[in-house]
Amino acid sequence: MLYIKALHIIFIVTWFAGLFYMPRLFIYNTEAQEREAPIRDALQEQFGIMMKRLWYGITWPSAILTLIFGPWVMYELGYFESVPSWLWIKLAFVLGLYLYHYSIHRIFLQHTKGLLKYSSQQLRVWNEVATIFLIAIVMLVVVKQNLSVVWGLVGLILFIALLMCAIKIYKALRQKK
Template identity: 65%
Template sequence: MYLYIKALHIIFVVTWFSGMFYMPRLFIYNTEAKEKPEAIRKVLHDQFSIMMKRLWYGITWPSAILTLVFGFIVMFKGSWNKVLLEPEGRWLLVKLCFVAGLYIYHFTLHKIFKQEVEGNFKYTSQQLRIWNEVATVFLISIVLLAVVKQSLSFVWGLIGLIVFIVLLMSAIRVYKLIRMKNK
């Protein structure tokens, strides 16, 4: 039974991340639609609002909740809670800190979602593009910790994460320059 619960946990992690990857893209499209003529802007905003609501309430929120529920069951059924503060369980403690950060990120997406549906655009499409990549950083960190566990050197892992973030931000900047050049 443990492996089925673990499989369900992984399945809902995947669907949750799918929602968190796609939602900021919808924010970007919705934000960029405000630059269109009024008639087009209204149609696009209405359509993006429907898409965002269905994605957020139909997939992303339920997946976030089920990820948490099945994650706790996996942790307790696998007795990981007993070694959480031991050397062999420190990877899990660090992973849970990243998971807590991921839920904070999820709540920030919820806040942006509510603003966008109301037509309140507080962020530029460039800011939203950068914010979209935060989920990628969490995904890589959490998966590496879950797979590599205690053989992962914290220092090397942190250096690798910083290098990855720098590369990611550079790619976003290059993409922006290419977009601006093509306009």
């Protein structure tokens, strides 16, 4: 059982690594558009290679293995017979995370076709969504029923507001340069 749980955690970590880094590559690829032709082409070719390797070599396999080991852990812990309320909330966040993964996949496919539909600022905001999911899921798993749903949501909303302020400050600082 502990090996299954350890593997589940390992693949969650590698999945999140991909979800954190992939939007950064989108940002770099988008910002490369502003460069001169030979540099732009070289950068975008390199970012394309990096995105494909990260997405298909790490992120997708990790998402699939997380989906295999997660229910296995639930089965081993007896959660299929009686699902605690905190776990339903966590599973809702996990579903949201898979929807986020799918949205990143769509942006990836657009980038592979040379369609850069989002600004680097929009991608910076989208990059933080994985952080929000990570915090919500980890807090639910660790704190469980001791976590008041109301206070948990208030904390999450405050964290999101703090993230958005940090993004705006970063944008203002970049524009000054």
